[in-house]
Amino acid sequence: MNLALLSDADFVTPDRAVLTGRRLTHLHEVLSARTGDTIPVGRLNGNMGTGEVTTLDDTRAELRVALDIPPPAPLPLTVVLAMPRPKMFRRVLQTMASLGVKDLWLIHSYKVDKSFWQTPWLEEDALTDNLVLGLEQARDTVMPSVRIRRRFKPFVEDELPGLLEERPGLVAHPGTDTPCPRNLTHPATLCIGPEGGFIPYEVDKLTAAGCHPVHLGDRILRVETAVPVLISRLYDAAEPA
Amino acid sequence: MNLALLSDADFVTPDRAVLTGRRLTHLHEVLSARTGDTIPVGRLNGNMGTGEVTTLDDTRAELRVALDIPPPAPLPLTVVLAMPRPKMFRRVLQTMASLGVKDLWLIHSYKVDKSFWQTPWLEEDALTDNLVLGLEQARDTVMPSVRIRRRFKPFVEDELPGLLEERPGLVAHPGTDTPCPRNLTHPATLCIGPEGGFIPYEVDKLTAAGCHPVHLGDRILRVETAVPVLISRLYDAAEPA
Incomplete structure (x- = not known):
């Protein structure tokens, strides 16, 4: 703290x-x-x-x-994250809050075990407590918004295109040719899959909604490592966009 | 795995x-x-x-x-890390191995609680097990070297200058004016302090040994978040130097 x-x-x-x-x-x-x-x-x-x-x-x-x-500048980034396993979820929440993410959407995906949605860490008080820990760590005051979407297809078809109008989308996907860009000077939406990644159907749906698949290189990183690696690459924490 | x-x-x-x-x-x-x-x-x-x-x-x-x-390219980075608290240490080890760090020095610092050095995770088998988990996660085969230095001053005075000849040094230090550089095209040594940071005496000693203090912005990050943020900023994981 x-x-x-x-x-x-x-x-x-x-x-x-x-x-x-x-x-x-x-x-x-x-x-x-x-x-x-x-x-x-x-x-x-x-x-x-x-x-x-x-x-x-x-x-x-x-x-x-x-x-x-005034509190530090927010990241101009929306994160769409496949629901992680509970023991990782708490840390990821704290990390997102520490890094200045203010807009987080937790979504279902084929490789998200249905049991992950049962975790008590998703209850409103628990979400708030963990986000507060992240804010207090980083010295920030602005509470992130967390939205939960337990059905992949309606979210991607009906809600995601609207988000992408303001914040163009990237999907972190090891199978693609394009490296993740660096030092963006505009807002963005970043979609991050579950352990094992989005399945091809999901990547196709995300792409159809307007997201561009990008990769981080040969190494396969855990979600809790990929999140800070991706965010650090997209935005300069020292001089936020 | x-x-x-x-x-x-x-x-x-x-x-x-x-x-x-x-x-x-x-x-x-x-x-x-x-x-x-x-x-x-x-x-x-x-x-x-x-x-x-x-x-x-x-x-x-x-x-x-x-x-x-062949395994993925190693990071051309030596990490000098103040010994983290045990529950964080295991994850940091796995993260370092996943990210391709091959040369890690664990050092003492004023704000490292002496009890941290008693953790069983420092035993050779435990170190190897956690590094293997990180390598298996990332798909790498090359075992990192871990060296333990329980005295700050002799390490910084007698060993660090030699390391810096091949790999110029940075010290992550929130109190400084220079932002951490991006996308290095040369090898480097990165010194990361404990929770609460290096004390001014230690920053002075590291600077005297040849390290340049750099900061990551206003946000104070936990060590386990700062490590991937710093590494992602220094080197492009998609196309390692």
């Missing part, structure tokens, strides 16, 4: 917020904070700044908050 | 190998292999190709092996 992310409910007055739970534990155990210390804070979907610890005990901390720094 | 990696001990004749243990379980449970099937195989530090399953039961599989494809 490189930033304590405060929600509206944490504020008791416009410049005072109360921390409890996980963030209070972090204050005690990791930061060894004391009254008078200043910690980095941010307001959900708002500015970032500092919080001065004015009172602190085992049940709550009160902070005097000054927020004057 | 996108490739079954065979060691010398697995070969019973020059073109016949026997699988047992984890790889046999994978053959049965994931691939549902049968006699006559062909699976992708590689020889440790050698070529890749195919293995035809000639006999198969619950205790062993025998393969007729043909190896005529």
